[in-house]
Amino acid sequence: MAICGNCSKLYADTYDKCPHCAEKNLKLKGCLILIPVPILALIGIAYLANRAPAPEISAATWCAAFIRQRLNDPASAEFDPTSVNMPASKNADGSYTTLLELRANNAFGAKVKAQYLCTVTPGTREREAWREVNISQVY
Numbered sequence: 001m002a003i004c005g006n007c008s009k010l011y012a013d014t015y016d017k018c019p020h021c022a023e024k025n026l027k028l029k030g031c032l033i034l035i036p037v038p039i040l041a042l043i044g045i046a047y048l049a050n051r052a053p054a055p056e057i058s059a060a061t062w063c064a065a066f067i068r069q070r071l072n073d074p075a076s077a078e079f080d081p082t083s084v085n086m087p088a089s090k091n092a093d094g095s096y097t098t099l100l101e102l103r104a105n106n107a108f109g110a111k112v113k114a115q116y117l118c119t120v121t122p123g124t125r126e127r128e129a130w131r132e133v134n135i136s137q138v139y
C-alpha cells in the first residue's frame with residue numbers, strides 16, 4: 001500500500017497517482033528510478049568479464065598451452081600456479097618471455113619436473129591467437 005503525500009489516504013501502490021486527489025505516487029516513481037542502477041551494474045560486470053586479460057598474464061597461459069602440446073602425456077601436466085601467474089616480461093619486439101615449471105608424466109609414466117623458457121607473441125588483433133616464438137626446455 002501507498003500513503004498519499006497530499007491527502008494521507010491509503011491506496012494500492014500499483015497506482016501511478018492517488019485515486020482520491022490525483023497526487024503522484026512517489027513510491028512507484030522511486031522504483032522506476034532504481035531499476036537502471038542494477039542494469040548498469042550488470043553491463044559493467046559483463047564488460048569487465050568480457051575484457052581480455054592483461055598480455056603479461058595471457059602470455060603465460062598461451063605458453064602453458066604450447067608446452068602442453070609437446071609433452072608425452074599432455075593430460076598429466078600440472079603447471080606450477082606460481083609460475084603461470086607470474087607476469088611475463090615484455091621484449092623489445094613486442095613478444096613476451098616467461099619461465100614455466102610443471103610436473104608431467106614422461107614416456108615411462110613417471111611424473112617428472114620440468115622447466116621451460118617460453119617466448120610468445122600476441123596476435124595483431126584483439127582475441128586473435130598468440131604465436132609461439134621460441135620454447136626451450138631448461139630441465
Ligand SMILES: [Zn+2]
Binds near residue numbers: 009
Ligand atoms: Zn491523495
